[in-house]
Amino acid sequence: MLESLGLDPVEERVYRFLVTTAEAEVTDLIGNLGIDAETAETVLISMRVRGLVRMVGPGRRRFTAVAPDIVLGSQLLRHQQALDWARREVDQLSEEYRDNARRRDAGRLVEVLPNRAVVREHLDHLQENARHEVLYLCRGRAVMPPVEENLAELDALRRGVEYRVIYERPLLEEQGMQANVAYGVKLGEQARAMPCLPVRLTVVDREVAVLPLVQEAGVSEPTAALVRGGQLLEALIALFEGCWERATPLRIAEDGALTEGTTPCPLGSDDLYLLSLLVAGIPDKSIATQLGVSQRTVQRRVSNIMELTGAQTRMQLAWRAATERWL
Incomplete structure (x- = not known):
């Protein structure tokens, strides 16, 4: 078992014996392990040179194992x-x-998924193996099931996979859809809304995307393209990020209902001005000079702003100001 650490079978037997007995002489090895004197001497010398055993006792004729750890x-x-x-x-x-x-072989970049069952199978598989993030553009007649029934998404959220989903507003008007989205947001899904989305899209770990193809009138079975890598995938990711920047956040109100819009800014005009200077990367000393106050006052006001906004760090404060569109 210890061969991978450089011990041959005989050396492993000797080492385990010394660990068990604490100390032993060459004659003990001969009698208990059934090896001859020459082999015992050779093994002990080799193990001593490599620091596996050391000599102890009167006359230093006894051997003990060096701690395994x-x-x-x-x-x-x-x-x-x-x-x-x-x-x-x-x-x-x-x-x-x-x-x-x-x-x-360009055919390796794009694979056509021929029907709804195959599309669902691939989407479930991709979510089950997601490591970092899943991006959705969710239009009407979505192929994916509701969040409550999408066990792959629930498991991925529990694993810490980030979900960012943009819903088309007409889809949110469908019966039961708002409750479904609110359920996902409570579990950690980041949701936003837009009046209209260009396509339905799923991107997993920025490595593979599923893009439904044109569905002919009267054809019940949807088809989709499975895109792996290349500039087409980069373009699809850029499309999602562009939509994300323009979309409006969806949140859970105090009564548990889904609401659309950013959180009201808790900062006054003076604090917003100070925040804009921070976001611009201006050092505290320069801000203090510009505002005509001490650097300590600037730092105290920044701490108050962080407390009001619930930010733990300045980076988190800047991120929240951007996502909430306070500036």
Whole structure:
């Protein structure tokens, strides 16, 4: 079992015996492990040189094992570091292989999903394997089920996967849809709304996208394109981000209902002006000079602003000011 750490089977037996007995002489190894004197001497000398055992007792004729967490733990750490390095190299080589394969064969970039069942199967699989984020443009007649029935999304949210969803407003007017969206927001989904969306779209980890294709009139089975990498995927992500910037946040009101719009700004005009200087990256000392106050006063006012807005750091304060559109 310890061969991966550099111990052959005989050395492992000797080391385990010494761990169990605390101390032993060469004759103890011969009698208990059934090895000859020459082998015992050779093994102990080798293990002593490598720091696995040390000599103790009168005349230093007895041997004891060095603590495993000291002598083997360091080797295990080096092995783990080597494995991590090798894993990163394999991931990089795999990505290069896929990129080269896609350049040689454009068919690898886009795959057509022929019917609703296949589309749903791929969407479930992508969500189950999502690591970082899932992006949705959600129009009417969406292929995905409601959040309450979408077990893959619920599991992904529990794993910490970020969901950003933009809903088309006519879809929110459908029966039961607002309650469904409110349920998702309570679970951690970030939701926004727009009057009209250009397409239905799902992007997972910025690596793969599902884009429904044109559905002919009278044709009940939808088809979709599965897009892996390339500039087409980058364009779809840019499309989502552009819509996200223009969309209005959806929130849960005190009565539990879904509401649309940003949170009212809790800051007065003076604090908003100070916040605009912070967001612009102006140092506290320069802000103090511009406002005609001390640097300590600037820092105190910034702390008050953070307390009013619920921000823990200045970066979080700037992010919230941008997302809530206070400036």
